[in-house]
Each structure stands twice: as structure tokens, then as C-alpha cells.
Amino acid sequence: MTTLKLGIAGLGNVGVGLIERLVEQEKLRLGGVVEIAGISARNRSRKRPVPIDPYPWFDDPVALAKDDNVDVFVELIGGSDGPAKLAVEAALSLGKPVVTANKALIAEYGEQLAKLAEENSAPLLFEAAVAGGIPIVRAVRESLAGAEIKSVRGILNGTCNYLLTEMLNTGAPYADVLSDAQKLGYAEADPFLDVSGTDAAHKIAILATIAFGVPLDFSKISLSGVDTIQLKDLQFAKKLDHKIKLIAEGVNTENGVICRVEPVLLPMKSPLAQIDGPLNAVMVETVHAGPMTFTGPGAGAGPTASAVLGDISALIAGDNRKVLGHDVGSLNTTLCAPEDVSKSESKYLIRVDLADRAGALASLTDALAVSDVSVDELLQDSAGDQEYAPIAIKTHKCTYAAVHDAKKRIDSLPAVVDPARTIRIEAG
Amino acid sequence: MTTLKLGIAGLGNVGVGLIERLVEQEKLRLGGVVEIAGISARNRSRKRPVPIDPYPWFDDPVALAKDDNVDVFVELIGGSDGPAKLAVEAALSLGKPVVTANKALIAEYGEQLAKLAEENSAPLLFEAAVAGGIPIVRAVRESLAGAEIKSVRGILNGTCNYLLTEMLNTGAPYADVLSDAQKLGYAEADPFLDVSGTDAAHKIAILATIAFGVPLDFSKISLSGVDTIQLKDLQFAKKLDHKIKLIAEGVNTENGVICRVEPVLLPMKSPLAQIDGPLNAVMVETVHAGPMTFTGPGAGAGPTASAVLGDISALIAGDNRKVLGHDVGSLNTTLCAPEDVSKSESKYLIRVDLADRAGALASLTDALAVSDVSVDELLQDSAGDQEYAPIAIKTHKCTYAAVHDAKKRIDSLPAVVDPARTIRIEAG
Structure with missing residues (x-):
């Protein structure tokens, strides 16, 4: 039976959740044995709900990534620059597989990292980076490899969806609902990445590259967030039998792929309009295989750790797919610039x-x-x-x-x- | 680039759909080149919407499966016994990968075939056997390998769901709606396998084995179909704010896994109650990763061919998973007998x-x-x-x-x- 030794960098909720699952991994179906060869985080002494003493400690995630005992580097640090990127690059350069939940890193440096991964024959997996526990990356990259995709459209930020749902349900204005959500832990203290649409844009940039073979160019995603939505917008939409959702979409058109994130009115009966609260949902429309919708929790320690473990299981089975579903050199489908998008x-x-x-x-x-x-x-x-x-x-x-x-x-x-x-x- | 040569047995809607997709495979993302090395069907001269002359013809699917030019055998014949089983066995015995859409075959002989596949190191893939185009087999077997599954519950027969939806919408009794569905092609001339719940039971038997490691024992699935449902049942359910759906489920309990198919009242707001018409939907509940719902077309040439092509793409990538997600010898989780199910x-x-x-x-x-x-x-x-x-x-x-x-x-x-x-x- 295969044994994989992980180096886990980043011990926030997801990292801790991952360790908790690994401690009782006999309940899972990983297909092999997974050991923890080392861990790293900013603060060693922070109180955590799971003991970390059993695992070798590394102050420097790059040193952890390079350590000879580490077969697979798991990056849960976050942030597109800084230690996350350095450590991922270090692992890939040594031909070590990397699993990451870092959407910003993949959205901003995905091509560069995929190139490094391919040059070193090192898998780079990131199921957890898009839609949390929903296995949408693997679905689009692998299961739907035999379907011609027309569009990928989804609710990819649970915080925004929660805010819109609460505003409509309670009749409270945006600022009040945001402040409550922060208290409840549904929104970050600094909510900018979520409410501006940036987080959803990171995710749709990744999915569009896999689905359509467009360059992974975050700068070309036109985006607008929920921070501009007023209660009256939601109420008038409802009167018109619509619901407002922050929709991230990649749509294949005659002139190229349109990729954008913005609040949109959807008919009340459409599948995505029915997704309320902090959920995520992705609808994939295809030419011959109909539309498919994938719904589930888009964030949180449990779902994200599940996605990371799905990737680890794929490594045990010998994952051999192209990182972005295409050769990095062949990402030449046209990605429309925002000014072209506005012509539709x-x-x-x-x-x-x-x-x-x-x-x-x-x-x-x-x-x-x-x-x-x-x-x-x-x-x-x-x-x-x-x-x-x-x-x-x-x-x-x-x-x-x-x-x-x-x-x-x-x-x-x-x-x-x-x-x-x-x-x-x-x-x- | 990898080239795979297929032998395709069975040229009904799905087989023809598969050939149509392969003719324009540059629109897909298969990861390699797929050729058709031979075809077989009962009737060579039947009019088909795609020319079949370019491909070597075999009267006998077993001979096709054994042919030296065939790398992968694609079984689209149907039926759990007879030529489908013989040809699949012939291919696996020679170590050739098999892709099949045949739920009856897998539900009734899955363990025996998985054993043969493992003995000969030949992948046996059957994404198309469950929920048509929805990639639920791969999701449960692979993507959710790191999640502890509590239940798999779904609408796995589009015909039944269409009938229930139409009865409620039109107020027409079962017999009338069935007869209309037969004219529209939503129900077979002999609808027994669908309306009795047998087809859904085939599918949940397969999913339960993958999710929970129970023996693949179709005889233990307690089942009842939509053929006993009266219009008044649906109307009273609605008055009670519920909807009746034919639900196939595998539920992990303290006493073992309960596996059954029957019409069930669901609260109007539950995700599965909202699936109307000929769609399929599967909800996977997990201990730590929340519930996830997968919705899409459960049948039809396009969706089924897409699932078959997803499997072919997995073979190109070197699929290396256990056929049933577990070693065949280790399927020892308790599957409750119908008499135990009734104690819940x-x-x-x-x-x-x-x-x-x-x-x-x-x-x-x-x-x-x-x-x-x-x-x-x-x-x-x-x-x-x-x-x-x-x-x-x-x-x-x-x-x-x-x-x-x-x-x-x-x-x-x-x-x-x-x-x-x-x-x-x-x-x-």
C-alpha cells in the first residue's frame, strides 16, 4: 500500500481540519496511508484544537517543502505572494507534488507554476481553491473532458451569497448585514476580497482556463462586487420575479471567452437563484450533455480539508493530468478584454x-x-x-x-x- | 500523445452519439487521440444518423473485444446477461480496459467483474451507468475519497421523475401520463425497469458500494416504484407542503448501510424536491464536508456519451483506481437486509x-x-x-x-x- 508523507504549511482552520481528518483517516477512502512528515505555521504556540507536538516543526515553509522526508507539500498559507509562492516553487522545483487551497496564488501565478510543475513532472493540484468542498475542478478537468463546454457560471463566494440572502430576508441594509456576518464569522474582518468580487474572480479565472483553454490572466476578468448592491435593488428584483446573485461566469462566444463577475438578476426559477445562504453552486452548460449543477459548501475547514484530501487521494492513485487541463503552452483560446465584454x-x-x-x-x-x-x-x-x-x-x-x-x-x-x-x- | 483504439459494441443512441463526438473530438479535451478500431451491433443495415462504413464491422461483440487492434472495449449493448457480459469478460480477461454504460451488468455482476478486472490489471469504468452525464461515480470514488459519507440519496430515474412531475402539473392520472410519456420518448414501450424502481435500485447499489464498501448485492435493495402512486397522493403531499419523489438512497447507520428505493415525501424546500422533469440529482451528505448536490440530465445520448468519454479520458491519463473504490475482497461493511430496514x-x-x-x-x-x-x-x-x-x-x-x-x-x-x-x- 502506498504511503505518502506530507509537509503541511499553514495551520489555520483548514490546516487543523486536515490534521484532524488524517488522525482518523481509517474512516476515509484515501487508497493509501498518509503520514505527516512536518508542519509549519507563523505561530507555533498558538492554541489549536488538535495537538501538533507529534509532528516535526519547521519555522520556514520553504525548508519544509524542501525537506527530504516530505513527499508532498500541502500549502495552506494563503496569499498570492510571499512564503506561499516561494514554498510551492521550492517543492515543484524538486519534482515534489503540491496540493494547495490557494485561489489567489493559482489565479495570479497559475501558468507560471503549471509550467514549473510540468518541467519537473510534479503534479500541482488545487481542488480546494475553487468552491471549497464541491469537486468542480476535477469535474471540469477530468469527468467532463468529453463534453464541449458552453459556459461555467456560478455562485463562487459564500460570503456574498450570504449577505444578499440576509438583506432580502431581513430587509436590513448592506452595512448592517455585513457587520452581523462579521460577528457570526461569515465575513472576514477585512471583507474586501470577498465583497469586491475579487475572490470569485480568482475562482472563475481558474475554471475558465480549465474549461476553455484561455490564458490564466486575472487582469482580464471584469469584476464588480456586492458592496454596491442596495436593499431596494433586491426588493425590486423580487417584484420582477428575479433574484440578485453575484455571478462569476466564463462563457464561450464566437468572439472568445467572456469572463466576468458581477451582481446579476436571475429568474426566480433558475437553479442558481435558488441557492441561498453561504453556499456555492456551479452550473456547467455543455453542447451535447445538457447543463449540470454542482452545489455545496464553498468554504470552511471541513469542506476545504475534504477537497485537499481528494487531491491527496489522486496523488496516491498516481495523478497524471495536465495541471490546467491543457499544456501550458497551448492556452491560446481568446479571452475577451473587459471592453469587448461590454459589447455583448x-x-x-x-x-x-x-x-x-x-x-x-x-x-x-x-x-x-x-x-x-x-x-x-x-x-x-x-x-x-x-x-x-x-x-x-x-x-x-x-x-x-x-x-x-x-x-x-x-x-x-x-x-x-x-x-x-x-x-x-x-x-x- | 497517447492514442487509444476503441472497439464499440452497441450502436443505439448512445453508441451513435459517441461516434458523433469522436468524429469532432478536437472540440473536446480528451488528452489524447481516440480512434475507432471496430464496431459491433445486432443490425448492421439499420439506418443511423452517422456513417458507420469507415469502421471495421464485427458481428460478434466478443470477437470485437478480443481483436488485437482494440485497446479499449466500450460496451453499450445493455442487459445484464448475454453478449454484454460475455464481451466484457473477454476484454478484461485479456487485460483490456472496459468502459460500459450498463448499470444492470454492474449492479448484478459488479463484484465478479471487478475481481476479473483486478486480476488482469484492467480498468473497468462505468461513469455512464449512474445518473447519465452527472459525474457522480468519479465524484464519490475519487473526489470525495477524503470525506466520510453519511448518505447518498438521489433521484436516479428521470422517467419516474418526469411522470411524477407531469401528474402533479397536469392533474392527470398515472396511466395517462405514462402513455403520453411513451409517445414523447420519455418512457420505454415496456416501462417496467424504470417505473418499478429497478433501474434506480441498480444505480444506488453501485453508489452504495463505492461510498460505503458494502457488498454489491442487488438482492438486498428493498424497492418500490412509482407505479403505485396515485394523483391524490401527490396532491395531498402538496397540501402538506411536501413533494413525492422516487428516492434511491444508501444511508450509513449504526447497524449497517440501509439501501432502498421508494416514493418518499420530501419537504417542498429540500433540494431534491425542487428537481422536476426528466432530471437526475444526487445529494451526498458527509460528516465534515457538508451536503453536496449534483444535478443534471440522467439519460440521453449526449449526456451518456459524455460520461463514456470522461472514462476514456481517464484511461488516457492512466486511470489506476480500484474499480469499486475498494478492494473487491474488502467489501465487508454490513448491508442491511430489507427486514432490518423496516425497523428504522x-x-x-x-x-x-x-x-x-x-x-x-x-x-x-x-x-x-x-x-x-x-x-x-x-x-x-x-x-x-x-x-x-x-x-x-x-x-x-x-x-x-x-x-x-x-x-x-x-x-x-x-x-x-x-x-x-x-x-x-x-x-x-
Whole structure:
């Protein structure tokens, strides 16, 4: 039976969860025996729920990666630069397999690391980097290798999904819900990476490369987060029988692959609209094999450790796949630049508060007409005792340029104080 | 680049779909070149949507399996006995990898074939045998090898799910909906394997062995199909905020693994209740990695061919996993016999038409009390101008023995003509 000796760098929740699972690994189906040959973390004396004394300690993760007793280097440090990258490079350079949960590292340096891995015949596995416990990397890279993929679209950040769900359920504004989520541990003290869409963009960049063979170029992902979403956006979406979700997507089009992250209105009945709370879900549409949806916990120690262990099991079985599902030198499918993405046509929700006076609505509809944006549905709520009446417009299909032009015109209207809000509407 | 030469036996929809995909395989990501070294089917001259003249023809699938030009034998003949089994055995005996979509073959002879495969170091892959295009076999066998699985529960027969969905949506009785489904191609001319639950039982038997290491013993799966479900069952379930689904499940309990297929009431909000139409869905619950749900098309040429191609891609990458996820000799987890399964406790729906006269309801509730079945909710519809009033009871948790005893007592009541109906209720 194969025995693999791990060097584990990073002992946060995931690292500790991994050790806990390995202690009782007879309950798993790893296909071999896994030992811990060494561990490393920033703080040796921090209190942890599992004893770490049994394992050789390394202050320096690079030294751990290079240690002769370590067969496989497991990188759970995080961060795209610094020690995580140095240690991964050290392991790969010696031909040692690496397992990592580090999405930022793979999204930003994936090609460079895959090249190093291939040059040294060292597997580099990162199932845990995308959608936590959901085995979507292996599904797209391996199980669906025989399917022509049209799009990969998903809810890839549980924090954002939790925030949007809570806002709609409780009727509380973004700032309040975020602050509660931070107290409950659903959001980080510094939530920027999550709420800005950056984390989801890291993940979709990785999936798009595997699915379509586009270069792993994080700079070309156009992104916008949930931090701009207002409670009223969610409520008006609901009135239009839609739900707003932060959708990360890679879509294969005639002109190349569009890759973007932004809040989107989805029809209430669509599979992704039904994913509430801190879950992740990924929908893969294919030409001949239909759409498939994978749903589960997108983060947390247990799910992430499970994904890491799935990779370790693959190493025991002798994983032999291309790191990014393609030769690094052949990643030549066109990845559309953000400015090209904006040329594609969509329906939009336009939300604006309009002065409650005669002629105001006419000035709004005129602005839309001049911009060649055609109205499918228009909802006006009563202004009540406010001076401004909230209005939501669902447009017919138009380009981003047209809706952006309409927004500029609307924002300059005397009847409008706060800038209009535009959110894309997806068919499903 | 690796080249694999296939022998394809069986040229129904899936076989033809496979050839169509291979003709344009540059659109896929197989990781190598796949050639067709020979084909076989019952009828050579049948009209097919793809030319088969370019490929060497074999009347006998066993001869194809043995042919020196064939590297990998692809079995798409179907049927658990006869030529499918003979040809698979012939290939494995020669150490040739086999890919099959044949659930009956694997469910009934899986252990014997896995043993033959292991003895000859020949991979035997069957992703297409379970849930069509959804890569659930590989997910459970490989990606979730590092997760301790509590249960695998799913909608594994699209025909049954379509029938249940249509009955509820159209208000038409079972026989009418089945007949329409046959015309539309959603049900076979002889629907027995589907509607009896046999097909779903084949699939859950396979998944339970991989997930839990139980013997692959199809005879121990207790099963009941959708052919006994009445429209009123579905309608009363809906009134109780539940949906009836044919659920195939393997559940790890203290006393062993319970494996069964039967129509079950699920809360309307549960993920599986939301799967409508001819789809499949599998929910895997784990101890530490949360529940995961995989949804997609469970049948059809495209999805099944995609699963077959995923297996072929795994062979190109050098698949090296245990056929059933465990050594065949070590499948020693207890698989509960159907009589043990009935000792487990559940809530039940009891449905009965009761004579519309004084004392009738009292006789019913007495019968329940004597059997120690406690009522959680009771709905009585108006008898209108009928003599009998339809009644639905949701029980508290009780054993199958208790509910069965109650049913016997109810059926013997003078106020009851047709036998009472009992359907298990699942928590989620």
C-alpha cells in the first residue's frame, strides 16, 4: 500500500481540519496511508484544537517543502505572494507534488507554476481553491473532458451569497448585514476580497482556463462586487420575479471567452437563484450533455480539508493530468478584454428614484428612447410621503454601451438626484 | 500523445452519439487521440444518423473485444446477461480496459467483474451507468475519497421523475401520463425497469458500494416504484407542503448501510424536491464536508456519451483506481437486509378514503392509537357528492412495523373500502 508523507504549511482552520481528518483517516477512502512528515505555521504556540507536538516543526515553509522526508507539500498559507509562492516553487522545483487551497496564488501565478510543475513532472493540484468542498475542478478537468463546454457560471463566494440572502430576508441594509456576518464569522474582518468580487474572480479565472483553454490572466476578468448592491435593488428584483446573485461566469462566444463577475438578476426559477445562504453552486452548460449543477459548501475547514484530501487521494492513485487541463503552452483560446465584454447584449434592470412631479416620468422615458434602450417592464412604487418615487425598469436586450449612455442621460435629469443603478439580467 | 483504439459494441443512441463526438473530438479535451478500431451491433443495415462504413464491422461483440487492434472495449449493448457480459469478460480477461454504460451488468455482476478486472490489471469504468452525464461515480470514488459519507440519496430515474412531475402539473392520472410519456420518448414501450424502481435500485447499489464498501448485492435493495402512486397522493403531499419523489438512497447507520428505493415525501424546500422533469440529482451528505448536490440530465445520448468519454479520458491519463473504490475482497461493511430496514423509524403519510358518516373518523383514529401511531397532522377533504371523504394523515415518527400494523387495522374497518396507502416522509 502506498504511503505518502506530507509537509503541511499553514495551520489555520483548514490546516487543523486536515490534521484532524488524517488522525482518523481509517474512516476515509484515501487508497493509501498518509503520514505527516512536518508542519509549519507563523505561530507555533498558538492554541489549536488538535495537538501538533507529534509532528516535526519547521519555522520556514520553504525548508519544509524542501525537506527530504516530505513527499508532498500541502500549502495552506494563503496569499498570492510571499512564503506561499516561494514554498510551492521550492517543492515543484524538486519534482515534489503540491496540493494547495490557494485561489489567489493559482489565479495570479497559475501558468507560471503549471509550467514549473510540468518541467519537473510534479503534479500541482488545487481542488480546494475553487468552491471549497464541491469537486468542480476535477469535474471540469477530468469527468467532463468529453463534453464541449458552453459556459461555467456560478455562485463562487459564500460570503456574498450570504449577505444578499440576509438583506432580502431581513430587509436590513448592506452595512448592517455585513457587520452581523462579521460577528457570526461569515465575513472576514477585512471583507474586501470577498465583497469586491475579487475572490470569485480568482475562482472563475481558474475554471475558465480549465474549461476553455484561455490564458490564466486575472487582469482580464471584469469584476464588480456586492458592496454596491442596495436593499431596494433586491426588493425590486423580487417584484420582477428575479433574484440578485453575484455571478462569476466564463462563457464561450464566437468572439472568445467572456469572463466576468458581477451582481446579476436571475429568474426566480433558475437553479442558481435558488441557492441561498453561504453556499456555492456551479452550473456547467455543455453542447451535447445538457447543463449540470454542482452545489455545496464553498468554504470552511471541513469542506476545504475534504477537497485537499481528494487531491491527496489522486496523488496516491498516481495523478497524471495536465495541471490546467491543457499544456501550458497551448492556452491560446481568446479571452475577451473587459471592453469587448461590454459589447455583448443583455437585458438590464435600471433603478432610479424620481422626483414625484409632473413630467418627471416623461423625461426618464425620453432619456431611454434617445439612448435606444427599449422598456420591457416598468414598475413605479408610490412616493408615499417621500419626495422621490422609486422606479425600476426592465429593458429589452441592449448593449452595455447603450444602457451606460442611458444612465448618463438619466443621471443628468433635473428629476433625478442619486445616480441611476444598472444591473444585468440573465436569461437563466 | 497517447492514442487509444476503441472497439464499440452497441450502436443505439448512445453508441451513435459517441461516434458523433469522436468524429469532432478536437472540440473536446480528451488528452489524447481516440480512434475507432471496430464496431459491433445486432443490425448492421439499420439506418443511423452517422456513417458507420469507415469502421471495421464485427458481428460478434466478443470477437470485437478480443481483436488485437482494440485497446479499449466500450460496451453499450445493455442487459445484464448475454453478449454484454460475455464481451466484457473477454476484454478484461485479456487485460483490456472496459468502459460500459450498463448499470444492470454492474449492479448484478459488479463484484465478479471487478475481481476479473483486478486480476488482469484492467480498468473497468462505468461513469455512464449512474445518473447519465452527472459525474457522480468519479465524484464519490475519487473526489470525495477524503470525506466520510453519511448518505447518498438521489433521484436516479428521470422517467419516474418526469411522470411524477407531469401528474402533479397536469392533474392527470398515472396511466395517462405514462402513455403520453411513451409517445414523447420519455418512457420505454415496456416501462417496467424504470417505473418499478429497478433501474434506480441498480444505480444506488453501485453508489452504495463505492461510498460505503458494502457488498454489491442487488438482492438486498428493498424497492418500490412509482407505479403505485396515485394523483391524490401527490396532491395531498402538496397540501402538506411536501413533494413525492422516487428516492434511491444508501444511508450509513449504526447497524449497517440501509439501501432502498421508494416514493418518499420530501419537504417542498429540500433540494431534491425542487428537481422536476426528466432530471437526475444526487445529494451526498458527509460528516465534515457538508451536503453536496449534483444535478443534471440522467439519460440521453449526449449526456451518456459524455460520461463514456470522461472514462476514456481517464484511461488516457492512466486511470489506476480500484474499480469499486475498494478492494473487491474488502467489501465487508454490513448491508442491511430489507427486514432490518423496516425497523428504522420515520414519519409517514397515511392516505385513505373514509365513508362520510358519523363515527368513521373515530374508528380511524382508534385504529391508529391501538397501533401506537401518533398523528401529527390530519387533513380531511370534503366528500362533496361522493360517499367517501379523502383523508391524509401525517404521523409522528414510528417504525414501519407500527405503520404497517395500523394499515392492516384501517383496511379492516367497515368505513374503509380501498386499502390505505402509506408513504414515508423524509426530513430533507
